[in-house]
Amino acid sequence: QDQPQNHDEL
């Protein structure tokens, strides 16, 4: 998972 974690927010 190389996506930054804040991309799970809207």
Add this chain to the structure above:
Amino acid sequence: MNIFRLAGDMTHLASVLVLLLKIHTIKSCAGVSLKTQELYVIVFATRYLDIFTSFVSIYNSLMKLIFLGSSFSIVWYMRYHKAVHRTYDREQDTFRHWFLMLPCILLALLIHEKFTFFEVMWTFSLYLEAVAILPQLVLLQRTRNIDNLTGQYIFLLGGYRGFYILNWIYRYFTEPHYVHWITWISGLVQTLLYADFFYYYFLSWKNNKKLQLPA
């Protein structure tokens, strides 16, 4: 997902519903800034570019679709629906989009977590969302007379930002490596912009009077 994040999303959803209710049933957009609504369209369009490429949850994808769809339809109503368009305060709503967008584009190119197209666009959307409410606040200041639905709309929008800050604090203490300075600072700036409005909103609520901003 924690309770603060959910509360934030639900207040955001409620704010959009209140605005749609005003536009759709009362057929009025008086006091609503088209500039702010157009900026939100750009915010969601640039942030949710990943809607087809990254999947987090059905909840996330559904909410992305709702925010994209509702922001587009609000702008459509204000621009092209005859009865709604007639109520638009065109002369008062004069804020320039580029004035806000250009610095956000430059800032996103300079300050980001990763220099990729999607990441720069995502970061741009964070910066732009932080200031997108400004044309709306300026319009309120100019028209001064604020009807209940418009007041509630902005109150709910500000509430959504407040809950997101609580969500970040919660995540910082419960999740390892959860540090996102760009999101936090732009989110904080955005919430602070509502402070003045909140002050007068609570004042009018406490005194049980109609919301009026000072000239």
